Amino acid sequence: MVVALQANYLEVELDDPEAGLRLLCTRRTRLAHRGAAVHVGDRVWVEAIDREHNRAVVAEVDPRSSWLTRPPVANVTAVVVALAVEQPAFDPDQASRFLLTAEQTGLQVHVLLSKCDLIPAEQQQALVERLRGWGYDPLAVSSRTGMGLETLRSRLAQGSLSVLCGPSGVGKSSLLNGLIPGLELRVAAVSGRLQRGRHTTRHVELHTLPSGARVADTPGFNRPELPGDVQNLEVLFPELRRRLEDQPCRFRDCLHRGEPGCGIDQDWDRYALYRRAVEEMLALSRPSRGG
Ligand SMILES: Nc1nc2c(ncn2[C@@H]2O[C@H](COP(=O)(O)OP(=O)(O)O)[C@@H](O)[C@H]2O)c(=O)[nH]1
Ligand SMILES: [Mg+2]
Numbered sequence: 001m002v003v004a005l006q007a008n009y010l011e012v013e014l015d016d017p018e019a020g021l022r023l024l025c026t027r028r029t030r031l032a033h034r035g036a037a038v039h040v041g042d043r044v045w046v047e048a049i050d051r052e053h054n055r056a057v058v059a060e061v062d063p064r065s066s067w068l069t070r071p072p073v074a075n076v077t078a079v080v081v082a083l084a085v086e087q088p089a090f091d092p093d094q095a096s097r098f099l100l101t102a103e104q105t106g107l108q109v110h111v112l113l114s115k116c117d118l119i120p121a122e123q124q125q126a127l128v129e130r131l132r133g134w135g136y137d138p139l140a141v142s143s144r145t146g147m148g149l150e151t152l153r154s155r156l157a158q159g160s161l162s163v164l165c166g167p168s169g170v171g172k173s174s175l176l177n178g179l180i181p182g183l184e185l186r187v188a189a190v191s192g193r194l195q196r197g198r199h200t201t202r203h204v205e206l207h208t209l210p211s212g213a214r215v216a217d218t219p220g221f222n223r224p225e226l227p228g229d230v231q232n233l234e235v236l237f238p239e240l241r242r243r244l245e246d247q248p249c250r251f252r253d254c255l256h257r258g259e260p261g262c263g264i265d266q267d268w269d270r271y272a273l274y275r276r277a278v279e280e281m282l283a284l285s286r287p288s289r290g291g
């Protein structure tokens with residue numbers, strides 16, 4: 001599997017029986033001619049292996065099972081959204097933007113509540129319950145105390161390639177350092193001013209867990225865009241998706257804003273947030289009038 005891209009090279013990690021061996025590869029000109037792009041996460045076939053210098057040539061790229069553009073990773077099996085309980089404080093609106101973006105992939109979505117060492121157990125439980133109401137089964141973790149890391153390891157081992165995303169400063173790199181012995185990703189102090197000045201890595205790299213499952217860390221961006229298509233918004237809210245199974249609305253294009261025959265009640269935590277998202281998306285898609 002391709003685990004990293006450099007200017008003109010691909011870093012390829014071999015499967016069994018040589019798991020863990022990394023080769024620096026160029027690609028066959030034939031591949032370049034066909035315009036076949038090779039991305040992190042791609043499964044490739046290598047040849048002309050030079051064992052002395054750990055080099056090889058990529059000859060073929062297997063078809064992809066999935067493709068994410070941000071970050072650009074192929075064959076992802078699950079998206080893990082990390083949300084801090086504190087520092088930065090839990091923000092339902094920002095959390096939802098990350099969750100909607102994750103749901104758009106159509107892949108399995110896991111939720112982590114990070115930095116749980118910073119709040120008392122009752123508050124942790126309250127947040128866990130809140131996210132259950134959103135349709136998730138969040139895992140409370142702390143890199144500082146090691147809480148939840150064993151469970152996280154086994155959740156990640158269920159898929160072959162996960163992408164870890166979430167606002168910057170929630171502790172993603174610290175979690176990966178905790179999960180993978182010997183990995184020393186840079187951990188950044190939470191500071192707006194410092195973060196802007198700092199060079200954030202653009203390229204994606206995959207990290208391999210002892211189980212063999214791989215994880216991609218994503219560089220921080222803090223406010224993912226809302227999806228483009230308002231008609232598909234409902235399926236991105238698991239708690240609304242569930243309501244729609246029980247109570248189909250009279251009209252297929254119902255936006256659940258009190259339309260005739262709407263079967264969706266408005267008594268749920270993220271309803272207001274859902275409504276705001278609908279209004280914002282409608283305003284964006286409407287052609288602007290005048291000036
Ligand atoms: N209290 C506490 N602080 C943490 C924890 N994990 C990370 N941090 C701190 O949070 C800051 C950001 O961590 P980092 O891993 O760089 O976050 P990232 O931007 O999501 O990759 C650093 O100062 C870490 O020391 C945790 O579990 N508990
Ligand atoms: Mg980081």
Ligand SMILES: [Zn+2]
Binds near residue numbers: 256257262263264
């Ligand atoms: Zn409806």
